[in-house]
Amino acid sequence: MITSTFRGLPGIGPSRERELWAKGIRSWNEVPRSGVLLSPRLDDGLRRGIDELQALFEEGDVRGLARRISPAEHWRLWPWALGRTCFLDIETDGFTDVVTSVAVHGEDGPRAFVRGVSMNGLGEMLEGYDVVVTFNGASFDLPVLRRAFPGLPIPPVHVDLRSVFKRLGEQGGLKKIEARLGLTRPGEVEGVDGYEAVRLWHRWDDDRDLGALCTLVEYNLYDAIQLRPLFDIGYNRLVEQTGLPIEPVRIYERGDVLYDVSKILGELRSRF
Template structure:
């Protein structure tokens, strides 16, 4: 599903009205028929479509991040996936004000990059890493990764649309941590699973001179990121099936 299939950002258009439009064959902005709704709602929808087209032409993902309800941010993925940035961090603990970020891995355009504390992890590098991203994709990143980065570095990610997969997963009754959900929907890992405590221990082992511990930590961090992309695809497919009427295809 692309943003052009959606009418739910419009004031006065909820799930019921949007579904009714889809059932009438109005599944894309190009299909919109003002006679399908009341005059005021039709004017609002047309205004949104006109403005939305302008922002699409200028690749302004932020507009859609601001106008789409938080529960519907998953709909941005197909439109902006080319410049979506999947990312994950490792830390020395759970307190953003007392603990440090140790590694940051990000995947954009099919390439994964990892920044490491004490080597190349700093505010300028993070700004470069996220600068070209149209959409941020994380698992529990709104509560953990983003606040940690903003507290530890002079960066702000608030202006970026952010798809936190934990919430659409819950909508699909996929609960638990990232690894649990991966197993449930059939995403395999090549590397051994590591607990949060073990990830912290690996960092301290590296600080004591064990380079192999850092290699393991980075490998673990990178696989978290690389598995976010297929997870996003599968979650989107399932959500699309739940919201669309049975006879509707987009």
């Protein structure tokens, strides 16, 4: 989808982008090097801008391309930026900005970072990504992380799936949207929600209930893991709305990471 993006180039907004698509110009390489498309003034800026975007694309410069398009359209970087994208979710103690658990799902699978147990390495992992995907992260996860860990290298490009699905007419929280889309979780965490996650943390923090901690971490991991198929579905729906002949992406399946989750929980139990 990113190579079909003209919005953000000089003088090109949503309506002119649609005009270009309607003229059969559906990607950068379909823009003719001569002739009038929109107007002589706009065409000159369009062609120069496409040359710049193409260079960034060929260099794999995700951050550079993201700076050239509206944040509301950063979803278009998917799936080109797959290898530079992570999915993130956090849990807190429910009272303050104390972060109890952070789950990050990236190209090499999921990882869990737990307060007082395994928080080291979070910054190093995040530093390797250009794009972070969350659900409601603009209001919660990212501001809380910045306050809790000043200087944490959070990826600069952010896609908030709450905004993506609101744009698609889907209201409600993550769990409600998952249910409507038919996305399920393992039975161990199927009924866990944010309020229960707070209680699980305090059962660990106050009573050293290892089972509660493992359930919390598993729940947090699946909060991050489920963002991947959610993004796939949202991307496919938004692409469909454009009417462009772009192949839908395969919907990620949580079965792809069952071993990874089991390994993380096993390593957590072995610490105590």
